[in-house]
Amino acid sequence: MSKFLSNKFNNIIPYTPGEQPKILGLVKLNTNESPFPPSPKVLEALNKEELSRLNLYSDPNATDVRNAIAEILSVDPDMIMMGNGSDEILSFTFEAFCDSEHEPVFADLTYGFYPVFCEIYHLKPTILKLNDDLSINVNDYIGLNRPVFIANPNAPTGIALDLDDVEKIVSSNDSIVLIDEAYVDFGAESAVKLTKKYKNLIVSRTFSKSRNLAGARLGFAVADKELINDLNTMRYCFNPYNINRLSIIAGKESVLDVDYFEKCVDEIIKTREYTVKELEKRGFIIPDSKSNFIFPEHKKMDGTYYFNELRKRNILVRHFDSERTKNHVRITIGSKKQMDNLIDATDKILKSI
């Protein structure tokens, strides 16, 4: 830390992203990326179109990709704002709608960035404990009248709420409710259609998981126009050109290639069900995941041990070292071949204990 850093950040603990090592042959199952490349249509469009125009700023409204999303979600384009990853949507939401009179509320076990936003915006969140089975207790979130942040499906558990429960939470709160749908395409029900009915609901989505574009940094919010205007105020105070030219094209082409999107998502869901079955045969207990990752634990092996043993075998998963998560590891669903590698390695590890 330099002597110039503002004192207000003396104790800040930044978000720790999953490692991105460049090790040849590494089976990388630690950051919930897609194992599949972007749609061939994305690659084709990027080769031809935008590269020669990189001397010019991008469209601050990211119109092409926004219109494409509006079309598939059947909402007005004015109900959408693009973000540089959905992390940026989350950041603007904490910034715009939370303060000392509107302190945020979220679960004890959820996306690790929420507490970091609280640090940087000097917020004191209320943390609600998940049930023992790691599901959300819906009643805890009724009528709080404070900004509520829920990842659905939740991370790192993968467990989803159904839409009726989401609606109960949204309708009972006179405050914003953000539903973080980073993983929704892998089997959960989206709350997007409720954004037409409720003026306090923000749904955030990402191209990083089901659309195979984590490196493009593309996310978006869907909400009532007034909320989108507020988010745009934050964005225009920070970085109006937040989506670069190449990502606008990549996002648009990926949305238009419905077949490829569905094929990739179906494959991940199939591989997830296969992996769950194989790991359960080997004694793992796994919460019902509706995402592109699973969160297994094993009675005979703690999470740190399993993580380290996999790592020795060139397989990288994620371990969160807190009281409620230390027995688990989070495993991204990769290709069938990668998951077979994981299962083979797991057999060897289990044999050695």
Ligand code: PMP
């Ligand atoms: N929400 C959740 C629950 C996540 O796990 C992630 C990925 N780390 C994000 C949001 C942010 O994803 P991105 O910024 O890549 O859109």
